[in-house]
Structure formats: structure tokens, C-alpha cells
Amino acid sequence: MEKSAERRARAVRRVLIDLSPLRRSRDLRLLVLGELVSVLGTQLTTVAVPYQVYQLTHSSLDVGLVSLAQLFPLIGGALLGGSVVDAMDRRRLLMLAQVLMACCSAGLAVNADLGTALWPLFVLPALTAGFAGLDSSGRGAIIPNLVQRSEMSAANAIFQSLFQFGLVVGPAVAGLLLAGAGVRFVYWMDVASFGAALLAAFLLSPQPPAGAADHRPGLRSIVEGLRFVRGRQAIQGAYLIDINAMVFGMPRALFPALATTLFGGGASTLGFLYAAPGAGALVGALTTGWVSRVRRQGLAVIVAVLIWGVAITCFGLVSWLPGALALLAVAGWADVISAVFRNTIIQQAVPDALRGRLSGLQTAVVTGGPRIGDVESGAVATAFGNTVSVVSGGLACIAGALVLARLLPGFRQQRMLEHPPEHPPERPSQAGHESSLLVIGGLGHLQQCSRLDLEHSWRWRESNPRPSVHHQGFSGRSLLCFSQPRRSRKQGADRLSRCLMSRLAPRPGQVVILLADARHRVEGIPGLTDL
Numbered sequence: 001m002e003k004s005a006e007r008r009a010r011a012v013r014r015v016l017i018d019l020s021p022l023r024r025s026r027d028l029r030l031l032v033l034g035e036l037v038s039v040l041g042t043q044l045t046t047v048a049v050p051y052q053v054y055q056l057t058h059s060s061l062d063v064g065l066v067s068l069a070q071l072f073p074l075i076g077g078a079l080l081g082g083s084v085v086d087a088m089d090r091r092r093l094l095m096l097a098q099v100l101m102a103c104c105s106a107g108l109a110v111n112a113d114l115g116t117a118l119w120p121l122f123v124l125p126a127l128t129a130g131f132a133g134l135d136s137s138g139r140g141a142i143i144p145n146l147v148q149r150s151e152m153s154a155a156n157a158i159f160q161s162l163f164q165f166g167l168v169v170g171p172a173v174a175g176l177l178l179a180g181a182g183v184r185f186v187y188w189m190d191v192a193s194f195g196a197a198l199l200a201a202f203l204l205s206p207q208p209p210a211g212a213a214d215h216r217p218g219l220r221s222i223v224e225g226l227r228f229v230r231g232r233q234a235i236q237g238a239y240l241i242d243i244n245a246m247v248f249g250m251p252r253a254l255f256p257a258l259a260t261t262l263f264g265g266g267a268s269t270l271g272f273l274y275a276a277p278g279a280g281a282l283v284g285a286l287t288t289g290w291v292s293r294v295r296r297q298g299l300a301v302i303v304a305v306l307i308w309g310v311a312i313t314c315f316g317l318v319s320w321l322p323g324a325l326a327l328l329a330v331a332g333w334a335d336v337i338s339a340v341f342r343n344t345i346i347q348q349a350v351p352d353a354l355r356g357r358l359s360g361l362q363t364a365v366v367t368g369g370p371r372i373g374d375v376e377s378g379a380v381a382t383a384f385g386n387t388v389s390v391v392s393g394g395l396a397c398i399a400g401a402l403v404l405a406r407l408l409p410g411f412r413q414q415r416m417l418e419h420p421p422e423h424p425p426e427r428p429s430q431a432g433h434e435s436s437l438l439v440i441g442g443l444g445h446l447q448q449c450s451r452l453d454l455e456h457s458w459r460w461r462e463s464n465p466r467p468s469v470h471h472q473g474f475s476g477r478s479l480l481c482f483s484q485p486r487r488s489r490k491q492g493a494d495r496l497s498r499c500l501m502s503r504l505a506p507r508p509g510q511v512v513i514l515l516a517d518a519r520h521r522v523e524g525i526p527g528l529t530d531l
Contacts, residue, residue, distance in 0.1 A: 015287050015290060017157050017286050018289055021155045025146045028147065031139065036162045039167075042190065050256060061379065063253050074363075076130060081133045083222050083360070091205070094142075098197045106191050112183045132363075136360075143347070144355065166278070172275040175272065178267045226361070234414040244401060246369030249393050251386075252377070254390065281335055285336045291340055301342055316391035339366075346359075
């Protein structure tokens with residue numbers, strides 16, 4: 001009985017979210033607390049603004065245009081904010097972002113108090129989106145410095161659970177408050193949430209970025225961050241597959257129209273539609289104890305996006321509200337799994353000196369994609385109807401994921417990196433000599449190359465596998481490269497240089513020893529006494 005209970009306890013721990021990073025880091029606890037309160041308030045405003053716009057205009061296209069107005073400030077704020085994040089104390093930037101976003105929410109509240117005008121519902125959320133890019137870039141750059149590398153997936157899962165908790169509770173509470181207290185109270189609640197987030201950021205320890213003295217924010221800095229993405233298929237795939245899913249498979253702009261027409265409800269039904277994806281995502285985030293054991297993270301992202309597309313397609317074909325909410329919950333579950341792995345892929349592949357800029361780019365992708373999707377779904381719904389818009393978007397999401405999986409084999413075959421890119425593992429050397437590999441063929445033929453060159457070649461090979469070679473990750477055999485003996489030393493060296501990336505198995509009669517250790521091990525081997 002005791003063994004059975006222990007097995008059940010271990011199974012539960014493997015499924016439930018890992019909270020161990022919170023126990024080890026005070027700053028992470030403060031960051032989590034501030035994010036929780038801020039997300040709850042932000043979701044109140046996220047529901048209130050489109051609700052007000054639809055009540056004034058009765059147009060899904062106008063709701064989509066509100067999101068479009070936020071797109072360019074969001075992208076500009078995220079990219080420029082990421083550049084600033086790599087040059088200044090990230091704690092101070094978080095505090096500044098909270099103050100600026102609180103002022104925008106206060107402006108929405110004043111607009112509701114004085115008599116609702118339409119233009120502030122376009123301008124103020126756009127400004128908030130720009131400042132939110134700065135906030136998200138700073139948080140994304142701070143997280144990897146607060147946890148161990150092996151805990152990065154768990155930390156991302158914690159923040160995803162917070163965000164999804166806000167997506168569940170925030171819209172549901174917003175729907176109830178809109179029906180009862182009104183939009184003014186909702187906006188003032190958002191202002192108070194930013195105050196709590198400001199206090200949490202103030203209590204953080206200083207978070208200076210690495211190499212800040214040599215970095216100046218600006219256009220050149222942004223271009224440097226974009227140049228880093230070029231040629232790295234794992235990072236490219238993480239960005240592009242999320243854009244595909246959010247642009248084609250996010251019918252968020254249609255929720256107000258669907259709530260009042262297809263499902264015959266009002267503000268409460270709208271709140272449930274907004275909350276359903278967050279409910280499924282919250283369940284997914286709270287059951288992410290298994291994500292740290294997944295090695296093929298790129299493939300996991302692809303599968304999750306395919307599940308998202310299928311769920312959205314089925315949602316467009318259902319007119320029964322409970323069934324529609326269940327499908328949106330499944331889509332949310334798939335989205336949070338994809339987000340955890342995408343964040344981990346990007347954070348592990350980027351050095352700290354560039355992490356702010358790449359976090360800014362990620363923020364622009366994650367939050368800009370849905371806004372483009374709002375315009376796309378609203379335009380298609382205006383031309384062909386709500387059902388066609390939702391179903392066609394889900395099918396396009398599935399097709400896009402399959403195309404990206406085919407075109408980006410480096411993303412499809414991506415595996416969890418064991419070491420940070422800026423600090424490759426060092427091997428000890430002896431007697432001041434460069435650590436090298438000595439490859440001795442079956443006939444006593446000597447081949448020699450730098451260990452550092454081999455390690456860089458193997459690390460590049462692991463991060464950028466060729467689709468024609470079966471990718472098996474790091475192992476004792478995969479880290480060794482052998483060559484058949486040749487007639488001359490030059491031919492043997494050429495042969496060795498050509499096979500640095502191969503997966504050749506050890507051949508009979510060959511041995512590999514460190515050059516630094518070779519001087520006391522070559523006695524008695526003909527032809528090697530001249531070392």
C-alpha cells in the first residue's frame with residue numbers, strides 16, 4: 001500500500017506544475033506577484049474597450065480596427081523597449097512602464113465619466129500597447145537570470161499559469177462588472193492593479209543587463225538583435241508559427257457578435273467566451289510538470305499549434321454554447337503548451353546581452369499577431385459571415401503549421417540545449433597546452449584537431465541538424481568523430497575535417513585520447529615518439 005501511494009504521489013508531481021523556482025528566488029516571487037495583479041486588471045480593460053466600441057458602433061470591423069490601432073505602437077514599443085532593456089536597469093524600466101500604463105487606464109476612466117467618446121477608445125489603448133511592449137520585454141529578460149537553466153521551463157510555466165489565470169478570472173469578472181457597476185469602475189480597478197505592480201517592481205533587487213556599458217539603444221541596436229535571428233531556424237520557427245496561429249486562428253474580434261447573435265446572450269456570455277480559452281490554458285499551465293522532460297521542443301510546439309487549429313475549426317461549426325466553450329478551452333490548453341516551449345526555446349538560445357531585444361521581438365509577435373488576426377477575422381466576417389471566418393481561419397492555421405514544419409527542419413528537430421550559448425562548457429587542459437583530440441587509426445596513423453573547433457562544430461550540429469541525418473542528441477558516441485586511415489598524413493587530416501559533423505561509429509582498432517594526456521601514453525607506439 002505504501003509503495004502504491006508513493007507511486008501515485010510521484011505521478012501527481014510529474015503532472016502538476018513545478019513551483020520549486022519560487023521557493024529559491026525572492027525576486028521571482030515578487031515578479032510573479034506583480035504580474036498576477038497587473039494581468040487581472042489588464043484583462044478587465046481588454047474586455048471593456050471592445051464592449052464599449054461595439055455598443056457605440058455595432059460593428060465587428062470597428063472592434064477589429066481598435067486592435068489594429070494598437071498594432072504599430074505595440075511593435076514599435078516592443079522593439080524599441082527591448083533595445084532600452086539591454087541598456088538600462090530592467091527594474092527601473094518595469095516601474096516606469098507601470099506608471100505610464102496606469103495613466104492610460106485613468107484616461108479611459110475619465111472618458112467614461114465625462115461621456116463616452118469614440119476616439120479615446122482608439123488612442124489610449126494604443127498607447128497602453130506601446131508601454132506594455134516595454135513591460136513585457138523587461139520581464140522576459142529578467143526571468144532567465146532569476147532561475148537555474150534547468151528550471152527555465154518551470155518558470156515559464158508559472159508565468160503562463162498566472163497569465164491564463166488572469167484570462168479566466170479577468171474576463172469573467174469584467175463581464176459581471178460591466179453588467180453591474182459599469183465601465184468606469186472597471187477602468188479604475190485597472191489603475192489600482194498597476195499601482196500594486198509598481199510596488200512589487202520597486203521591491204525587486206537591481207537588474208542591470210550584461211554588457212550595458214557597451215550598448216546604446218536605438219535603431220542600430222534593434223537591427224543587431226534582428227540580425228541574430230537570421231539563420232537560426234529554431235528561433236525563426238518559434239516566432240513564425242505563433243504568428244500563423246494568432247493571425248488565422250484567433251477569432252477574438254467576433255466574440256461580441258457571436259455572443260449577441262449566435263448564442264443569444266449579452267455581456268455575461270461575452271465574458272464567458274473571452275474566459276474559455278484562458279480556462280483551458282490555466283488547466284494546461286497547472287499540469288505542466290512534464291514539460292521539463294520533453295527534449296524535442298520544436299516538435300511539441302508544432303503538435304500544439306495543430307491541436308489549436310483543429311479546435312478553432314470545430315468551434316466555428318458549433319452553435320451550442322457549452323460545446324463552443326469546451327472547444328475554446330481545448331484551444332487554450334494547446335496554446336499555453338506551445339507558449340511554454342516557445343519561450344524556453346528563445347530564452348535558452350539567446351545570450352543575456354541580446355535578451356531584451358529578442359524579448360521585445362517576441363512581445364511584438366505574441367501580442368501583435370492577435371491584433372492582425374482581429375482585422376483578418378473581422379474583414380472576412382463582414383464579407384462572408386462569422387462561420388466562414390472562424391472555420392477558414394482554423395484551416396489556414398493547420399496548413400500554415402504544416403508548411404513551417406516542412407520548411408524549417410532546424411525548428412522541427414530542435415532539442416533542449418544543455419548549456420547557455422554565451423558560456424560553452426569548458427574542458428580542463430594540462431600543462432598549458434591547448435586541449436585537443438588525438439585520433440589514432442587502426443594502423444597507428446595520427447590525426448589531430450582542436451577540441452574547441454570540434455565542440456563548436458558539434459554544438460552547431462546539435463542546434464542545426466540536417467534533415468537527412470537522424471538526430472539523436474548528445475551522447476558519448478555522437479561526440480566522437482573517426483576517420484579511416486589514409487596513405488598520407490595530409491589525406492588523413494583532410495578526411496577528418498570533412499567528417500566533423502558525421503555520426504560515424506567507432507571502428508575496430510581506433511582509440512581517442514587527449515593530446516594533453518598523450519605524452520605519457522604514446523611510449524611503445526611506433527611513429528608517435530615525436531610528440
